[in-house]
Amino acid sequence: SPITIAIDGPSGSGKSSVSKAVARELGLAYLDTGAMYRALAWWALHREIDLADQNAVAEAARALPLALSTDPARASVSVDGTDVTEAIRETRISSSVSAVATNLDVRAELRRRQRELIDRAREEQGGVVAEGRDITTVVAPDAEHRILVTASEEARLARRSLDVHGAAGAEHLAATRDQVLRRDRDDATVSAFFEPADGVVGIDTSDLTFEESVQAVLDVVRG
Numbered sequence: 633s634p635i636t637i638a639i640d641g642p643s644g645s646g647k648s649s650v651s652k653a654v655a656r657e658l659g660l661a662y663l664d665t666g667a668m669y670r671a672l673a674w675w676a677l678h679r680e681i682d683l684a685d686q687n688a689v690a691e692a693a694r695a696l697p698l699a700l701s702t703d704p705a706r707a708s709v710s711v712d713g714t715d716v717t718e719a720i721r722e723t724r725i726s727s728s729v730s731a732v733a734t735n736l737d738v739r740a741e742l743r744r745r746q747r748e749l750i751d752r753a754r755e756e757q758g759g760v761v762a763e764g765r766d767i768t769t770v771v772a773p774d775a776e777h778r779i780l781v782t783a784s785e786e787a788r789l790a791r792r793s794l795d796v797h798g799a800a801g802a803e804h805l806a807a808t809r810d811q812v813l814r815r816d817r818d819d820a821t822v823s824a825f826f827e828p829a830d831g832v833v834g835i836d837t838s839d840l841t842f843e844e845s846v847q848a849v850l851d852v853v854r855g
């Protein structure tokens with residue numbers, strides 16, 4: 633029978649790379665819900681929509697012409713035929729994504745699409761690893777497995793600095809710190825992803841390697 637593995641966590645917790653690896657290992661689909669919010673931010677900026685205009689951004693969410701691959705071996709995102717897989721990782725998107733993600737009408741629309749994608753993956757691919765900020769609590773609270781991946785602030789900042797700058801030296805860490813901490817604080821106003829909700833298993837990856845983190849999730853899933 634199909635399984636959904638819901639994985640939440642803050643920025644730099646390792647949840648994206650770990651979720652992708654778990655999906656590959658188990659032969660399941662992979663749903664990166666953060667990529668959906670990022671794609672919306674990209675499109676809103678592309679169309680020069682004022683991100684403070686709640687109605688205009690909500691309207692853009694409902695009209696978003698999004699195509700998302702759920703193949704963990706080749707994750708890709710396109711908007712209106714433009715491949716934005718790389719572009720949505722740029723700093724200008726990371727620093728504006730919370731503005732669209734804290735819009736409650738946007739969240740209603742993207743959650744609706746996420747549930748559709750999860751249902752389809754369950755029917756056609758045996759299940760899905762879905763990751764984000766509110767998957768264990770709101771999008772898929774009845775998932776077979778629910779996991780919160782956490783890490784110390786220090787570990788998260790070092791990882792994110794490596795992702796973005798390819799280095800974790802002092803000057804990079806400072807720039808990363810401001811950005812990541814502000815985004816977490818903004819995101820936390822609409823989702824609870826720092827403490828596991830009832831029934832959610834917490835995995836602290838601060839002192840785990842990537843492989844150990846993947847194994848820890850697989851251990852939870854395999855019981």
Ligand code: CDP
Nearest residue numbers: 643644665666669729730733764765766819
């Ligand atoms: O890059 P990082 O792992 O930190 O974030 P992400 O998973 O790519 O998500 C990007 C942004 O999308 C987050 O900062 C949130 O603003 C938003 N998001 C959300 O609100 N709810 C989700 N389920 C997933 C992402």
